[in-house]
Amino acid sequence: MADPSTATAPACPGPDPDPRPPAMRLPAGSVDCHSHVFGPVDRYPYVANRGYTPPDASLADYRRMLATMGFDRAVIVQPSVLGTDNRATMDAVAAMGGAFRAVVVVDPSISDAELRALDAGGARGVRFNLNNPGGLPLEAVEAVARRIAPLGWHLQFFADLNLRPELVEVMRRQPVPVVIDHMGHLRPERGLDDPGARAMLALLGEGTAWVKVSGAYRCSSADIPYRDTTEIARALIAAAPDRVVFGTDWPHPDYRRPMPNDGDLVDLFNEWVPDAEQRRRILVDNPARLYRF
Incomplete structure (x- = not known):
């Protein structure tokens, strides 16, 4: 079904359809801690207030x-284009019989019964996407x-901490753990002395915050394989070795440079x-604690 809002939410490309095996085998039990599923749009429609329109990206793919x-x-992870309608995300989790978990998006008015149902279905967190239309407001x-x-x-927060270092204080005062995805969107050219990088590293060092070393291609100024992100990634890992996880960010939505x-x-x-x-700690042990596998 065609989406009538595409004119105001431009289409973005899909993932590379031919993923190749990595050079090194991952340890048994490894968890991809950040991904999305999209479509079919007639079953899981997108919100009108969104920043992009993705092609279908199925659970099978x-x-x-x-x-x-x-x-x-x-x-x-619930994407911004689906708003607070978590059906696509939770249906994908349900189809995998315990092998998947979810990070959802909910309105503060959600009922206790609805929250308990999401928890029973595998939800373990709520995402605040502060970079794209359709996400929950910071308020x-x-x-x-x-x-x-x-x-x-x-x-879970998706935010550019180079541009908004003050968000770290918002994260610090929350009564629950926080997870910063896509490495805080820290830019390699701004370095580790940038106020946002310093604030993020300090927060990680305090012992409750987590970070996803995902989305390197979103932070990088270089071409594939984005090696300019190495210093940032290693600094984040060193700051919180027991509170860092990895994700592919498949199917890489709203990305318009050459697709990794x-x-x-x-x-x-x-x-x-x-x-x-x-590697095993980041890929297996840490995710098992955070998402209660």
């Missing part, structure tokens, strides 16, 4: 990528945090983390 990379488990953070605290969930192959991204992660025990 995603499972093929996971198998090629060597991931056994995954976390589906809702405290109210949402109070609602999810009894469930042991976390708040997911094998490129996994190979880059393996370069960032040459120690096998540390």
